[in-house]
Amino acid sequence: MRVAGEVLSVKRVGAHHHLTLVAPGVAERFRPGGFVALGVGGPLSESLLRRTFSIYRARPTGAYGGTVEVVFPVTDPGTEWLARAAAGTAVDVVGPLGRPYALPKEPVACTLVGSGHGSAPLFGLAERLRERGCGVHMVLGATTGAELFGALEAKRAAKTVVVTTEDGSVGITGRPTDVLPELLSRTATDVVYASGPTPMLHAAALAAEAHGAWSQTAVEQEMACGTGICLTCVLPVVGEDGVTRMVRACTEGPVFRGDRVRWGDIGSVPEDAWGAPRVGGPR
């Protein structure tokens, strides 16, 4: 759905910005892993396309009506505008969009791994998993301490929390996926949930596979529309039938089974993909 939203607050959290929007109706439909597409720049902006953000929290009711929260670093003029937006600024909201994380039917052990602001959607997920009686473990990583997100909140959200930074300023020195193999066996994890940049998702999917666990990965793909109509967000994913197709991150994803994504081929169209140019063919 599309609603005329409004900025309630923007707070700095380390290197990131935590934006709360009033967006009635969006929260009711929210499931962890879903995202919103926000119009940036205001009515006079020459920036036409939306920016997409994974949803951190969504509250259907409250003093301000339904709210939606997202966490992001400033990476371009669009996110810069959002980071500086004053309370009351109008922001057009489309969402929630995308296929959310699949939840286990049984109360199994789950490890949630996030990197940087990619950790944000894992907290809503942790809540849903706990409601189902799942054991929740979390690994949060970042390049530097300032880029970590939610390390304190994780203590409430999960039974076990491991924090890693590449510069060693907080927690274990290294990447979040470095600690996964040991953690997955120690916690007897059945499902790995991951959110962050592609190399991290790839490593998480491999660690899950090596351990014999399922993995659910939320990809970060640039999106022009977020609604499935432009086909600019595709990545190669292997279907049930074993055939690789270029599928949309915004509609078939952003959450995919980690063992289905052809991580090394993201960005290209593999030669054996359905409809790929035939060698020597006309297209």
Added chain:
Amino acid sequence: MSDVDLTTTVAGLTLPNPVMTAAGCAGTGKELDQFFDVSELGAVVTRTVTLDPVAGAPMPRMTATPSGMLSAVGLQGPGLQGFLATELPWLAQRRARAVVSIAGATLGEYGELARRVGNSPGVTAVEVNLAIANGDNRGRDFASEPYQAAKVLEVVRRDVPRGIPVLAKLSADVDDIVDVARAVTKAGADALVMINAVRGMAIDPRTLRPTLGAVTGGLSGPALHPLAVRCVWDVHEALPEVPVIGVGGVRTGYDALELILAGASAVQVGTAVFADPTTPMRVVADLRHELARRDIACVADVVGRAHHQEGDRP
């Protein structure tokens, strides 16, 4: 305000309003149907359908540019068989007016597409995408040469049943768009769709290499709008009897009206749908408002109006 008549006719088709989606900018129709009833549009133009499935261009396929975007999707799609099995029946069942866009790599492919699409139930019109490398002519676009474009239209018009209009979609990347317009209408095109995205390019500030995976791409969106208005104007001036559908940068009701005043009987909305999926129906409402505030009772009365001096209405 509600008594403004938005009915328009294009190449013998009567449409309840002049607003359509643009080729490749409405998904399968289903995605937009979550936001509004697609059967309320003047028409839904499908993605360009090719004979075989196409995986499309490498990433990145898109980059935002001032007041627009550059994109190179490479006609990703399920191919004719997949399209006829699922996408077209869905549009028909929704009672949407489906304009099917087709493209072939050779004249033979255009002919086969025309035959099979033209004989499928639920097709309101066939739109011929000519911005395609011609496999028989050193890979130059069919759209870039009047002679080649005309040959395609001849084949398609011959193979599509009589009652179904054939629309030729033209590019602005040509010496003189009027020459192409004249050639394709002589060859049998019942109406013209103008314009396709124009070739553009961006270079990544970090890598200092071309931004798009396909190196060049189509520039679309509001940045393109004045070019579309000019092309519609030029063609309507030269060929006032040929129906034109205007496309390029339409985001508001006035953008649509501008193309209509320049000579378009209908308009298509492309890139603006990515920015806001509700754009097409908003343009319908907005256009009604733009006409009402100018005391214009029928949109059909102002097609090409900008070509006439005050008072000398045709």
